[in-house]
Amino acid sequence: MPEITVVDVERVADDDGKTGRLVHIERPEEWAACPECGVISTSVRQRRTTRPRDLPYGEEPIEVRWHKRQFSCTEQLCPRKAFTESTAEIPPRARTTGRLCRAAAAQVASGRSVAAVGRQYRLSWPLVHRHFAIHADAVLLEPEPPQVLGIDETRRGKPKWFKDPATATWSRSEPFETNFVDLSGSGGLLGQAAGRTGAAVVEWLQARGPQWTAAVQVVAIDPAACYRTAIKHALPHATIVVDHFHLVALANKALTAVRQRVTREERGRRGRSTDPEWANRRRLLRAREHLSQRSFTTMWNALIDHEPSGQILTAWIAKEELRTLLACARTQAPRSVISHRLARFFSWCADSGIPELITLAQTIDAWWPETLAFITSGITNARTEGTNRLIKDAARVAFGFRNLNNQRRRVRLACTHHMINPAA
Ligand SMILES: [Zn+2]
Structure with missing residues (x-):
């Protein structure tokens, strides 16, 4: 790990007699720059030991003890009296190393559930998910406009009924989702919109901007009148192909x-x-x-x-x-x-x-x-059917999604993963 040296490795046994290793680390430099004023200090105020969690290595569990120094800021004008050293991989107050968080995010990105990865690395669900979201949002850029766009629907969970308390009428929530797929290039799943209405399609397409929509030449759809009306409105120049x-x-x-x-x-x-x-x-x-x-x-x-x-x-x-x-x-x-x-x-x-x-x-x-x-x-929507399978797989691994944005991020990454990272 950069900026860190291993001082000592101890073999330890817990109460059950299971052995593990205790790794003592510290920064080799005996000075640090104050984060407030940037003045370098060599005056060590006190020492503290923290227990950051790191990647597992080998068969035995590893525990890390970081012997940190707290320096006092020697700059007279600086409001900060003391500061503790940190590194890029273990920032202030972090209880996990950067490489552990990245490894967890990569595991989720490769298709495992957040809960399973959290159990493996002994990290909490929110922590794993936050790092996955950072990873995914960096990889998933705004999709390039495809020449041939495929639009179809997938069901998301079971239908739900709601009673309006004011009018006492029942209404059904839309468990459907509309998927936008690149049928000509390698873009995979470009995005998803809630429901299967024309309005959802128009809204998604218009959010991409005029340059994007102008680049779409052909749109392949199921024979659903609402999709056809939406495309004639949002992409008047495009040819519509029914599957x-x-x-x-x-x-x-x-x-x-x-x-x-x-x-x-x-x-x-x-x-x-x-x-x-x-x-x-x-x-x-x-x-x-x-x-x-x-x-x-x-x-x-x-x-x-x-x-x-x-x-x-x-x-x-x-x-x-x-x-x-x-x-x-x-x-x-x-x-x-x-x-x-x-x-x-x-x-x-x-x-x-x-x-x-x-x-x-x-x-x-x-x-x-x-x-x-x-x-x-000869253009067909067959490739969107393959994407639909990936969407369902991603939902199954996560045991369903309660948060729609989380689902979209996971599904888009699952469907585009092999294109971004051909080795995976
Ligand atoms: Zn200072």
């Missing part, structure tokens, strides 16, 4: 709704494992190319033989038509092929007369500019 994964999920939802309704109408009850449409419910939701020929034939024949209305297979075909349309992104199909496939999907849904499919077609129609932007750019 194809969520569009396929909408088609699967429509297909499941049709299957459940058909079962209810034809059997007058909910589905059972003996019903062919129920037995094939997972095959129905699988992508066609991921079904083996045998699986596909089993499903197809079961529905042809046992579902006379044909509505379930009609909905399955609508889902596959939508997937074929979205697959144009992979094959970089020309515009004519895209519009042909879109027309085929729309007419299939319209001709079916099935209400769930008509609603699906209307949703795709309402999101067509954003869907087309996905097909032509």
Whole structure:
């Protein structure tokens, strides 16, 4: 340690017979400068011993005894009569060395909980957390604007209900959080906003400043109308891309709704494992190319033989038509092929007369500019899903966060850690 010399090391045993080492340290200089006036003093007034805690070293515990000198200030005009020596690593009144605090902060930054690190180094929770916050705030700078911005939501804890004492009405607190992710560069998680409202998105984006928002070219979102409205307002120049994964999920939802309704109408009850449409419910939701020929034939024949209305297979075909349309992104199909496939999907849904499919077609129609932007750019929100996993991991390590700012700092550091420190 700089500015410190070890005077003596003793082997000691505690009451249980466990051995440890007692390290005596002091400053080698027999003088110090007064912190008030800067005049150097050599007049030692008294000596004191403090017990700063330091990093563990080796298998046996280490205790440190610092034999400190208190000097009297010899400058006549100085209001300070006495001062105690200190070093940069052990500042005045510090009970832990700087390197111990830094090591604890680095442990938390690498993903361990504040409580676990505190137990290991025998430090209090607030102390470990304060040093982690200092470390994180130094590392986490204002994020660079990404060319492609991803926006999506994660749930934060369980929903809570509150009763307004004045109006006696109940309201639900928003347990959701909106995440902003860099999809083009290496920025990782750029930030988080409470709730999943358009206002939260607009507020976060506007807080970044006009230069930042001007640099964003494309924004990838889930098909949520509030996000779209917010981006059109805050980033009017940006292209909005809707994530194809969520569009396929909408088609699967429509297909499941049709299957459940058909079962209810034809059997007058909910589905059972003996019903062919129920037995094939997972095959129905699988992508066609991921079904083996045998699986596909089993499903197809079961529905042809046992579902006379044909509505379930009609909905399955609508889902596959939508997937074929979205697959144009992979094959970089020309515009004519895209519009042909879109027309085929729309007419299939319209001709079916099935209400769930008509609603699906209307949703795709309402999101067509954003869907087309996905097909032509191939940009997806898939990377934000990976970030969401890291967000959940960080929350699990901490057993949940009560303080939102603490959570954001931890999560952002967890998501950006490997980019700042590639060795970790
Ligand atoms: Zn002085």
